[in-house]
Amino acid sequence: MSFLKGTKIYSIITGSCPVCHEESMYQESNPYKLSQTLKMEERCSHCNTKYKIEPSFFYGAMYVSYPVGIAFAVLAFLISNFILKLNLVASFIVIALTMVTFLPVILRLSRNIWINFFMHYNKKKRLS
Numbered sequence: 001m002s003f004l005k006g007t008k009i010y011s012i013i014t015g016s017c018p019v020c021h022e023e024s025m026y027q028e029s030n031p032y033k034l035s036q037t038l039k040m041e042e043r044c045s046h047c048n049t050k051y052k053i054e055p056s057f058f059y060g061a062m063y064v065s066y067p068v069g070i071a072f073a074v075l076a077f078l079i080s081n082f083i084l085k086l087n088l089v090a091s092f093i094v095i096a097l098t099m100v101t102f103l104p105v106i107l108r109l110s111r112n113i114w115i116n117f118f119m120h121y122n123k124k125k126r127l128s
Contacts, residue, residue, distance in 0.1 A: 006121050012112040018119040020047040025115070031104035038107060047125040053118060058111055065110035072102050 004010035011018045015026055023046055028036035038058075043050050052058070076098035080091040099106075 006123065008116045008121070011116055011121070012109065015108055015112050017044040017047060017049055017051075018116050019049040019122050020044060020125045021121060022046040025051055025112075026108070031108050034104065037104045038111070040111075047122075049119065049125075051115065058114065061107075061110040061114040064113045065106055068106050068110050068113070069099060072098055072106060 001010065001014065004013075005021050008018070010016065011021055014021075015024050017023055017025060023041075023044060025040050025044075026036075027039045027041060031037050040051055042052070073095050076095045077091055080086045080094040081088070084094075086094065
């Protein structure tokens, strides 16, 4: 994955600092520790980037979580209906289970995408 370092994709997938890509924004790396899923560091210890630009900054991630969730649901439908050849009711159950199972991942991905709209990689900050 290091070949993507310096791209927004790297920061979005890994949850690393969007400015230096040197450390995780989250206090806990496992999104399935539900009490810790959205707990973030205040600042990057490497480049001192403040993650919460303003109060309630990550409310905007709700707008991103909808299309991310739709992408997961569509993928679950395509796999269940066309590859596994399940009927529509079974496909619906697979979609519901997928959405519940991947909720912590969707929440984090949405935050990662949202913060990467506003912050950009800076090679100079990475090297300092």
